[in-house]
Amino acid sequence: MQSRGMTSRSDVTDPTPVVHILHDNAEWLPPLVAALDAAGVPHREHLLDGYAFDLSAAPPAGVFWSRLSGSAHTRGRSTAKEVARATLRWAERHGRRTINGSGVVELEVSKVAQYLALAQAGFDVPATTAVFGTDDLKARAREQTLPFITKHNQGGKGLGVRRFDDLASFDAYVDGPDFEVPIDGITLLQEFLEAEEPFNTRVEFVGGRFVYAVRVDTSAGSFELCPADACVVPDGADPATFAPFAVRASVTAEHPLVRRLEAFVAEQGIEVAGIEFIETADGRSVPYDVNTNTNYNPDVERASSVSAAATLAAWLGRVLADEA
Template sequence: MSSPDPDTAELAPVVHVLHDNEEWLPPLLAALDAAGVPHAEHLLDGSSFDLSAAPPAGVFWSRLSASAATRGRATAKEVARATLRWAERHGRRVVNGSGVVELEVSKVAQYLALSAAGFDVPRTVAVFGTADLKARARELPTPFITKHNQGGKGIGVRRFDDHVSFDAYVDGPDFEQPADGVTLLQEYLQAEEPFVTRAEFVGGRFVYAVRVDTSAGSFELCPADACVVPAGADPATWAPFAVRPSVTAEHPLVVRLEEFLAAQGIEVAGVEFIETVDGRVVPYDVNTNTNYNPDVERESSVSATAALADFLGGALADAA
């Protein structure tokens, strides 16, 4: 965002969409247009602003994603932190503000917050650098998985059935270096059935739950239409995302998650959880940069995209 001129703050207020990936925006912007909500896009890259100047009028909505570094935008999280703090300092309405950024870019922060709120979370060891990786991995039974602390799109998520193969991975050319240098070693959770569930929330309220088929063994669970279809799959028939009607707003976990999101100041999110063979219900990922699957949107009686547009439009009206 370039430095605003002296009259910028007096212009008509709009929803300012702060993002690091324009490919995810079309459905969301189309919904804003359909709802008559004025908006402006701001790429979290190469921007600047005067700290003493008032930000543009309107609502600032953070679409920062933890996977920004994979698209050549390693500094996006710093740009988001600074821009949101600037907006907050000047009293602008912010959706998923600077405090939420910390949860988006750190699974360590997510697990600690979820655990503090009483949720069952996966046993996880955070390893900084690589010197302790092989030794700390031996504290976990096999199989176990790795993932990146600053992740997204399944980055760095791999399953290992023995420690010898893990040692070879750490020492070999295929080792994936995390963007922030933090690798997570985590217990492998065996699902009772081959799917996980993603609960979508807008304005802090439950919209719908999505059943995500994991029978193919993939850890790439991005629901956006712009995400890549697995090699060899037929895009016309490959539909791993479907509405899960048995998970409603009254579901005990959903009720608790709404309370958790409110306490964390998270207004828009997709929270993924797994139901294990031994009866655990474990939330393991809080996505504050959420995308909506087009198949699910068509199937559901309620559109999360429309709900989001209405929510942002209401926030804009209240901020005017």
């Protein structure tokens, strides 16, 4: 059942606990909603936009699950980040159970926060410079080793990600009409990681536990690698042959990096995530993206012996039952 928000009195007084899905993109929900329905888990959708709540009133009964995306502003939800922060803090203040709560929101919307947290936990992270505004961009670029890439601090779906092999082309980009202005004003200059083979790996966690690993083919050179069924086939590609996502069976729960990532998500309070890492040509294993709004690729779901969507629905059901 979808809701525009939490403005009606029935929302507040209804004693029936449900999973409240806080989201900014309805196109990503159908597979998850289908799994929840199949598992018999009651739920309501709340678009992170255009609603109100009384701070002193108790939130509706149930569990609040944040599916805020760092790229919400690209879909006309420029205030989704602030709405999610406020709603989750309201829910937490009144003792409601949250999943990927207010602290995790900060990781979703800031790669600076992600890299600092990963580095503090002892992971090898990409060498990165955060540049605020554009005045200092060219000067800071001259401190980088070529080639390097740019990306947005608050991003997702490859926002602002470009490779530069020389400073002249970078200067032209900064001064030209194609420069992508970050929503928060922070551009990252980051070392280019050369993969040993043309793929990276995305590790899915539900309830803080490993579900499966996905091999993401990067041979086409794209930085936009959204796994959701709503965006896996780019314009002009043949859906019959374009299949960049596959189960990576060699990466299991016992993989050393996976075990460290499980400890990391537990420490950070992240319960649902897809964390991406790359194995470089010089022998490094580098986590570079923490997705707390994760989507499951339909081809991987069909091929895997374990469904992440079904695992998630069952886990949400247990969390809701514990709260009830």
